[in-house]
Amino acid sequence: MSLLRRPAWWAVLLTLAGALLFLRLGVWQLHRADEKEQLLRRYATSATAPVREFAAAADTSTADAYPHVQARGEYLADRVYLLDNPKHDQRGGVEVYVPFRMSGQSRLLLVDLGFLPGNGTDQAPQLPPLPTGERELQGLYQPPPGVGFEMGGDALARQSGWPKTTIYLDMPQLSKDLGAPLYPHVLSLDADPAAIYVREHTPDFSSMPPARHRAYAFQWFTFAVVAVVMFFILHRRRKPKASDLP
Incomplete structure (x- = not known):
């Protein structure tokens, strides 16, 4: 049965x-x-990996590639952006981004200097002065942090002073604010024991x-x-x- x-x-x-x-x-x-x-x-x-010239790597870079590159140029030291929601922030602080102009290039390269820890208050941490003149940078050319929905529209346009603070790194929005085209990815600088910045760059899979x-x-x-x-x-x-x- x-x-x-x-x-x-x-x-x-x-x-x-x-x-x-x-x-x-x-x-x-x-x-x-x-x-x-x-x-x-x-x-x-x-x-x-061995370091490559930025111009050669940028043209072939994809969303899932992280070429190790070097770039020559100078910082736009008076145009600093502070990302106010870095995922590894446990003490309060900001991720610091600065546009970088390379010789003979019309587009600007956004450079991630690293995470600057807070000072225990709700005030933005004190930024050390950026070096002037031509420099050679080295790091990973990688996609910027993800973009979410920012309430209230373009917050950068409402800020008149520098540095400017944002909770999302919207590349078209930054390009508009700078009045110049940007490369689609950012250069995350290699770790430097002498730097005040914390540089622990990994793909953002924290969530x-x-x-x-x-x-x-x-x-x-x-x-x-x-x-x-x-x-x-x-x-x-x-x-x-x-x-x-x-």
Whole structure:
């Protein structure tokens, strides 16, 4: 005798669809974890890779590439931007960005000087003076931090003094504010023990690291198993009660 009652067609279809959907979502989460781990490995490799000339690397750079480059030019020292929401900020502080003009280039390169820790108050930390004259910089050419929705529109246009503070690094908005075109990525300078800035540049996966993707994958796979188990529990053939026997 069968242990299961004959299920309705819609119950079978619904269970299969749900289980397949959960499995698909779980596999997708595993793929995302693998992609991010590959990006982290590629980033670590780039940091120790031989230095390339910026002009050659910038033309072939993609969103998932982090070429190690050097660039020559001078800072626009009177045009400093302070990013007020860096992910690694635990003490209060800002990430400092400065446009950099390279010889013979019409576009400006935005340089990430690093994180400047706060002083324990709600005031912006004191910025050390920037060097003047032509300099050679070295670092990773990488995508800027992600952009979210900024309430109130363009906050930079409402600020008349420098440095200017922003909670998102919107490259078109910065280009408009500077009145000059910008390269789409930023140059994150190499670490320097003598610098006051903290330079710990990694792809921003703080909100969803690979481990969290795997945790979500486990949840989706668990949902698939639960859907199948519930199907069998609801359709198992119950033993007749003693009162129902003749």
